[in-house]
Structures are given as structure tokens and as C-alpha cells.
Amino acid sequence: MIFRCGSSALLLNPMDISRKIAQATSIQNASGPVPIPESSTAKPKKAKRISKLTQDFHTATGHLDEAGLAKLAASFQEWAATVPSRESKSTRDHRERIEADWEAFLQIFYPQVTEESVWTFDVVKQGAIEFLRFKVVATSPLPGKSVLKARTLEGWFHSFVTSIAKNTRDPVSKELRGMVLLAHDGLYHKLKDAVIYLIQERALDRKLNPKQYFGRSHLQAMFSYMLKSSKVNGRVAVLQQIFRILCSFYMTSRPSTLGVPEAKWRELGYYPKLRDVRIFRLGLYLYKIEVHWEHFKGKRNTATADEQVFILDSVKLGHNLLFDPTLYLVLFLFCRKAFGEKYPTLDALLSDDSAELSIDESKLDDPLFLELKFGGKEFVTPEAPATAASASHTFGDWAQKAGLPRAGMSAIRRDAGNNYGLQLSFEIAQDLMNHAPSDSHSVYRKSYSRNTANYAVVGIRLGEEAGPGEAYPGQVLHRQESRMDLKDPVIDALLYQLSSTKLEEDKAAKEARMEAINKDPEMISLLAECDEVSDKYESCFSKGTAAYERNLANVHLMYEIGSGNKKQGTEKKRAYGDLFFLSGRKEEALQIMHQLEKIYKRMRSLHQRLERKMHQEEFRQRTLTLQNKSVAGTTTERAAALLQSRALAPEVIDALKRGALS
Numbered sequence: 001m002i003f004r005c006g007s008s009a010l011l012l013n014p015m016d017i018s019r020k021i022a023q024a025t026s027i028q029n030a031s032g033p034v035p036i037p038e039s040s041t042a043k044p045k046k047a048k049r050i051s052k053l054t055q056d057f058h059t060a061t062g063h064l065d066e067a068g069l070a071k072l073a074a075s076f077q078e079w080a081a082t083v084p085s086r087e088s089k090s091t092r093d094h095r096e097r098i099e100a101d102w103e104a105f106l107q108i109f110y111p112q113v114t115e116e117s118v119w120t121f122d123v124v125k126q127g128a129i130e131f132l133r134f135k136v137v138a139t140s141p142l143p144g145k146s147v148l149k150a151r152t153l154e155g156w157f158h159s160f161v162t163s164i165a166k167n168t169r170d171p172v173s174k175e176l177r178g179m180v181l182l183a184h185d186g187l188y189h190k191l192k193d194a195v196i197y198l199i200q201e202r203a204l205d206r207k208l209n210p211k212q213y214f215g216r217s218h219l220q221a222m223f224s225y226m227l228k229s230s231k232v233n234g235r236v237a238v239l240q241q242i243f244r245i246l247c248s249f250y251m252t253s254r255p256s257t258l259g260v261p262e263a264k265w266r267e268l269g270y271y272p273k274l275r276d277v278r279i280f281r282l283g284l285y286l287y288k289i290e291v292h293w294e295h296f297k298g299k300r301n302t303a304t305a306d307e308q309v310f311i312l313d314s315v316k317l318g319h320n321l322l323f324d325p326t327l328y329l330v331l332f333l334f335c336r337k338a339f340g341e342k343y344p345t346l347d348a349l350l351s352d353d354s355a356e357l358s359i360d361e362s363k364l365d366d367p368l369f370l371e372l373k374f375g376g377k378e379f380v381t382p383e384a385p386a387t388a389a390s391a392s393h394t395f396g397d398w399a400q401k402a403g404l405p406r407a408g409m410s411a412i413r414r415d416a417g418n419n420y421g422l423q424l425s426f427e428i429a430q431d432l433m434n435h436a437p438s439d440s441h442s443v444y445r446k447s448y449s450r451n452t453a454n455y456a457v458v459g460i461r462l463g464e465e466a467g468p469g470e471a472y473p474g475q476v477l478h479r480q481e482s483r484m485d486l487k488d489p490v491i492d493a494l495l496y497q498l499s500s501t502k503l504e505e506d507k508a509a510k511e512a513r514m515e516a517i518n519k520d521p522e523m524i525s526l527l528a529e530c531d532e533v534s535d536k537y538e539s540c541f542s543k544g545t546a547a548y549e550r551n552l553a554n555v556h557l558m559y560e561i562g563s564g565n566k567k568q569g570t571e572k573k574r575a576y577g578d579l580f581f582l583s584g585r586k587e588e589a590l591q592i593m594h595q596l597e598k599i600y601k602r603m604r605s606l607h608q609r610l611e612r613k614m615h616q617e618e619f620r621q622r623t624l625t626l627q628n629k630s631v632a633g634t635t636t637e638r639a640a641a642l643l644q645s646r647a648l649a650p651e652v653i654d655a656l657k658r659g660a661l662s
Contacts, residue, residue, distance in 0.1 A: 086301045089262040098159040099167070105134045119167040121177050128164065128187060129194045132157065136198055143620070150204040157195045161188060213418065214411040216323070216462070216477075217490045218404055219249060223322050225402040234377025239332040241376065241394060244369055244386075246325045247291075248412040250457045251310045252420070252433045255409050256297045258369055259388035270295045271385040272368035274338055279330060279357040284350065286314045287326035287357075290453075296434055308434060309453045316464045323462060330357070338363050374608060400619040403493035416461065422476045423460055423467030432457070487631055494641040513614045523606055530599050537596060540589035544579030547572035552600040559593055562586065 058064070064072060085092075106113045110127060117123055135156055141148050161182065168178035182188040199206065223242055230238040247253040260266045278290040289312040299306040315324045333339065334349050340360030343349035349357070367385035372378065376394045392408040400406045413433070420429035431445065432452055445451065459465030463474025470476055517523055530550070537555065538545040541562060547569075548554040560566040562581040573579075581589060631638065 089264075094155070094159045095163055095166075098156060099163050101135060102131060102160070102163070105131050109134070117171065119169060120171040121168055121181060122171070124164055124168050124178075125181060125185065125187065128160070129190055131160070132191065132194050132198060136202055136204075145205070147202065148204050150199045150206045151208075153195055153198060153204060157191060161191065211414060212405060212407045212411040213415040213484075214399070214404075214407060215415045215419075215480075217481075217488070218399075219245065219412070220322060221404065221490055221493055222398050222402045226398055229401070230377065234375075236332065236335040237372055237377050237379060239328055239335065240369060241372075241398070243325060243328040243332055244391060245395060245409070245412065246323065246328065248409045249323070249416060250312060250325060250461050251291065251293075251308070251452070252413045252416045253293065254297055254413065254434075255388040255391040257293055257295060257434075259386040259391045261297075261388040265295070265300060266385055269365070270300055273364065274333075274359050274366050274368055275364040276368060277329065277359075279326070279333075281352070281355060281357060282314070285327065287330060288313055289326050289329060306434065307451070309451050310457060311453050313456065313458045315458065315462060317462075320462045320464065325458065333359070338366070374612065396619075405489050406619050419461070419476055419480060420467075422480075423469050424455065425468065428455065488642075491638050491641045492631065494644055495637060509618060513611055516614065517607055517610045520606075520610055523603070523610070526599065526603050526606065530596070530603065533592060533596055533599060537589060537592040540582060540585035540592065542578060542580050542582065544568070544573070544577045547576040547579070552597065555593055555596050555600075559589060562589070 061068075061072065087095075103118055106118060106123070106127065109130070110123070113123055132153070136148060136153060139148060139152075164182060164187070165178040166176075168181055169175060170177050198204070222245075226238045226242060244258055247258055258272060260271045265271060272293070272295070276292045276294075280288045280290070282288060291310045291312060293308045293310075294305045296306045296308075312325045314326045315321060321327075330349070331346075334343065334346060338359050339349070339357065340363070342358075342360075343352065367383065369386040369391070370379045371384045371386045372390060372394060373380055376397060392410075395409050395412075396406045417429050417433050420432055424432075432455065456465050459473075460467045463477045466473045466475070518527075534550050534555075537558075541558060545558060548558055557566065558579060561568050561579050563586070568579050
């Protein structure tokens with residue numbers, strides 16, 4: 001520990017500090033409080049300060065009487081007892097899982113250990129090392145893997161060590177003894193030895209997962225697919241998602257910066273809001289956006305927020321129009337009515353000559369990114385801030401739909417960081433990626449630098465401007481593309497999209513999913529329940545019900561026809577007879593209809609859950625295939641696909657013809 005006094009530094013060993021605290025405590029217990037020397041000039045200053053703060057407190061609380069002060073003191077004590085831990089949810093979840101696993105281990109191998117003795121000194125000392133082997137034996141590898149990852153075991157080790165330190169007690173005095181057991185008795189190093197031995201003995205996988213890099217050509221394939229698939233519906237949600245993806249592409253933003261990582265941050269309002277973006281107009285279709293981030297991974301539980309400010313420019317070259325972050329944001333905010341009623345039409349917005357497009361004041365604290373429903377084309381209602389998990393999940397879904405391997409948004413961030421390091425410098429790349437700067441650089445960044453606003457990230461990322469590490473604009477990008485294009489999965493994706501068998505494969509996969517869903521035991525049970533209740537429902541009507549297939553829409557239609565609110569089709573009436581309620585059965589039919597609505601809702605939810613699971617497995621298998629198999633096609637076919645991946649996107653051609661994005 002370092003205590004700084006002027007230019008000098010005093011180094012104290014933590015054990016020395018503990019010893020001095022213990023000595024001071026023993027002196028105090030023996031002879032009362034230790035007197036603290038105080039200068040004569042300090043006494044009146046202190047008395048004045050005490051008097052002022054006392055007066056301020058009484059003014060702030062309304063000069064409470066003795067009973068009121070006692071009640072306030074009790075509330076202070078209650079508040080102090082409820083101060084939550086700063087531990088993150090993910091860390092807490094990992095620790096709680098390892099603690100539950102420890103108890104399971106003891107129940108199997110040491111059944112004589114009582115619940116009260118689970119974390120006593122001798123029990124932990126005896127079973128801790130065996131527990132690590134138990135975890136390895138009891139845990140199955142991930143799908144597609146033959147062995148566990150060594151890093152998984154190492155993660156268990158760290159969580160277990162933390163739990164030992166927090167929970168281990170002396171069985172008699174109940175004092176915490178975890179650190180004594182780990183350090184003094186050497187359990188920490190014994191556990192570490194066991195980790196390395198298990199890795200070698202069980203031949204655990206010591207390699208990192210293959211790193212994926214998503215650059216311009218990958219995003220072009222994705223954006224083209226996303227815009228095509230949203231022509232009928234879901235365009236506003238797609239505009240949000242493309243802008244959010246571009247935030248990682250240009251600003252290397254993590255999902256946890258773009259969304260809420262856990263519920264408590266949503267309650268505190270720690271997420272991007274509309275007030276965090278400003279839009280300046282330079283001319284027709286030309287904008288400059290200022291983006292202000294202040295909620296970063298690991299920096300939410302600090303007194304001072306870590307901040308980044310970026311300035312995103314409009315693209316300069318026509319072939320980059322698909323990657324223009326300013327147009328996506330302007331269109332997205334217009335569709336969300338973030339400007340209020342100021343612009344009745346898009347033309348009115350685009351022709352507004354104001355220097356800044358001001359967001360409606362009543363909407364400034366609305367989330368910048370909204371949470372999406374499953375499928376990624378609709379927002380949840382009521383509106384809620386997007387979660388960090390959904391940012392990565394929806395990105396992975398769109399990547400797979402475009403024929404690319406499934407990846408998280410870290411694939412974009414990784415590609416951006418790699419290129420920024422070569423284009424700008426590794427130190428600047430670290431600054432852009434919000435990695436902890438060196439001590440010398442941190443003072444400059446916090447106190448003097450304009451921060452990340454110094455860098456023209458749009459121009460540099462697209463090769464429109466040269467970085468300090470380039471002789472001409474786009475030098476690094478062209479070099480990287482030429483080095484990596486031989487095995488780039490985007491080429492395999494394009495070849496797959498052009499494949500003559502793709503439609504047949506997609507149709508066969510859809511039929512296989514439906515067959516599997518209908519054979520699911522839970523679905524079979526729901527279908528039987530639905531048939532039984534449908535029989536009861538139809539018994540409330542005349543024989544005309546035979547004209548209608550069993551589905552929720554027809555359940556409602558039959559009720560409306562029976563009530564006289566809708567007319568029965570002539571052909572169905574002629575073929576099956578009139579549809580009407582039997583005498584006195586209308587109220588019964590209404591109750592059964594509500595029952596059927598609940599059953600169909602459960603069936604729909606189960607169908608979506610099963611289909612989502614099957615889709616994920618199909619996409620996982622395709623991702624593994626793209627990663628592990630030999631590259632597809634001939635040299636000629638891959639060269640043609642490579643040219644296509646770099647060609648001007650059709651959406652850009654359409655936009656240039658019309659003068660705006662389609």
C-alpha cells in the first residue's frame with residue numbers, strides 16, 4: 001500500500017498495518033481512548049464546523065424533536081443494514097453456483113456433514129482439492145466439444161477461492177478463517193497445483209476459442225439482408241439495429257455500453273438515452289453526430305463516470321452510403337418521433353436548414369436503443385431500454401440469417417480494434433476501445449485531451465481518410481483484406497446464398513422442424529387438451545361448426561357469427577347448414593372460448609420456444625461447419641464471390657438514384 005505525501009511515497013506492508021491496528025486496539029481497550037494531539041488554532045475551526053453542520057442538519061430535517069431524531073436515527077440504521085454489495089450479478093451468479101456445487105459434493109461424498117458445517121474450517125480443508133476433480137468428472141463438455149476447456153476449470157477455481165475466503169469460519173468462535181486457510185495453511189497453492197494437474201491429466205482444451213472478425217464485407221452482407229427482409233415490416237427496428245451495429249464498427253462499443261447488462265442499472269437509468277446524441281446539419285443529407293457514452297463495463301460502481309465522446313461524420317464517398325451512421329440515426333429518430341411534431345414528413349426533416357436537429361425535450365430521457373421482441377422486427381410494449389444480451393443475440397441471429405457464422409458483437413469490436421491499432425497506433429486503439437490507459441496517459445486523457453472526439457473514426461474506418469500509420473487512405477484495410485480473403489467466411493456465405501440447392505435445403509429444414517415440434521411430448525399433450533376443449537366449445541353450436549378448421553381465429557369467428565355480429569359465408573352455410581348457438585349455451589361458449597385462448601397462447605409460446613431452439617442448433621451446426629470444413633467452391637467461384645462482396649450494394653445504388661435510403 002502506498003501513502004503519498006508531497007513528492008515522497010511511504011510503502012507499508014499490509015501485515016504491518018494490521019499489526020499496528022491490533023496494537024492500537026489493545027492500548028485503547030486497556031486505558032481508554034488514545035488522546036489525539038490537537039493544535040490550539042484547530043479547536044475553534046472545528047467547533048465552528050461542528051456548529052455549522054449541526055445547524056445545516058436541523059434546517060434540512062425541519063428541526064426535529066427528540067422523538068423525531070430517534071425515528072430518523074432508526075431509519076439511518078435500517079438503511080445502513082440494507083446497503084447492497086457492489087458485486088456484479090454475473091460474478092454473484094458464478095459464486096452462488098460454485099457454492100451450490102460444493103454442497104452437492106459434500107452430500108455425495110461426506111453425507112455426515114451437516115448444513116451448519118458446510119463451510120467450517122476442517123471440512124473445507126479436507127474436501128476442497130477433491131471438489132475440483134468432482135467438478136471436472138460431473139460436468140459434460142459443451143455441444144460439439146470432446147473435453148472441457150481449461151479456462152472453465154480455472155474459472156471454477158477463482159470462484160471457489162472467493163467463496164472460501166468469504167464463507168469459511170471457525171466452528172466454535174464463528175470467526176472468518178478463509179484467508180488463514182488459503183494463505184497460512186497453503187490451500188490456495190494446493191488448489192492451483194490441482195488445477196494444473198487436472199488440465200494435464202484430463203487433457204483439457206488449453207486453446208482459446210477461434211476468434212472471429214467481422215469487417216466491412218460481413219456487415220454489407222448483413223445490412224443488405226436486413227434491409228431486404230424489412231421491406232414489408234420491421235424497418236424501424238432494423239434501422240435501430242444497423243445503427244447499433246455501426247456503433248461497434250466505428251466506436252468499438254461493447255454490448256454492455258449499448259444496453260443494460262442487468263436489471264438494477266435499468267432502474268437507475270444507467271443506459272444510453274436520447275440526450276446522449278446530438279445531430280448537427282452541414283447540408284442536404286450531410287450531418288455530424290456527437291455521441292456521449294458514460295456507462296462502461298466495470299465503471300458503473302465508481303464515484304466518477306468514465307466517459308467517451310465520439311464525432312461521427314457523414315460518409316464522403318457514394319459507395320460507403322450503406323455504412324453512413326448519420327442517415328440511419330436521423331431516419332430512426334424520425335420514425336420514433338423523437339423530434340416531436342416538428343417534422344410532419346421526412347422531406348420536412350431533410351430540408352430543415354437548422355444547424356442542429358433538436359430532440360424533443362420531453363423525450364430526452366427516453367432510451368436510445370429499445371428492447372426488441374423475438375425475431376428482431378418489433379419493439380416490446382411498453383417501451384423499455386434494450387439489454388446488453390439482446391444486442392449480441394440479435395446480431396448473432398441476423399448474421400446467421402445472412403449465411404454467416406454466428407458471432408457476438410465482439411467480432412466487430414475485434415476487427416475494429418485490430419485495424420485501429422495498425423492505422424492509428426496501439427495506444428490510440430486502446431483509448432478508442434476504452435481499455436485502461438497507462439498512468440501517464442490517464443492524466444492527459446482525463447484533464448486535457450478532447451478524448452476520442454479527436455479521431456475521425458468514420459473516415460479512417462472506411463478508408464476515406466489516412467491514419468498516422470498509413471501512407472494513403474485505406475492502405476491498412478486493403479492490405480488486411482488481401483491477406484485474409486482466402487478463407488473469409490463471407491465468401492462461403494455468398495456461395496451458399498447463390499447455391500441452387502439452398503431453397504430445397506431451407507424447405508426440408510422447415511418441414512423437419514415442424515415434424516419435430518408436433519412430436520414433442522409437451523406439444524402432444526397440449527394438442528390433446530385443445531381437441532378436448534374444442535369439442536366442448538363446438539357442442540355449444542349447431543352442426544355448422546364442421547365448416548371451420550380448428551384454430552384461434554375460427555374460434556373467435558364462430559362466436560361472432562353465433563352472436564349475430566358477423567354473417568356466415570354462403571357456401572359454408574349451403575354445405576354445412578346454419579351456425580348458431582344452441583339454446584342457453586352462449587354464456588358457456590364464452591367461458592370455453594376464454595379457456596381456448598389460454599391454451600392456444602401456451603401452444604404458440606411452446607412452438608416459438610421449440611422452433612427457436614431448433615434454429616439455434618441449425619445455426620450452431622452451420623457455424624461449426626464454416627469454421628472447421630475446407631473452404632467451399634472453386635478458385636474461380638471464390639474469386640467471383642470476393643468481387644461481389646466488395647461491389648456496390650444494390651441498396652446503395654437504389655438510394656443514390658432516389659437521393660435517400662430506401
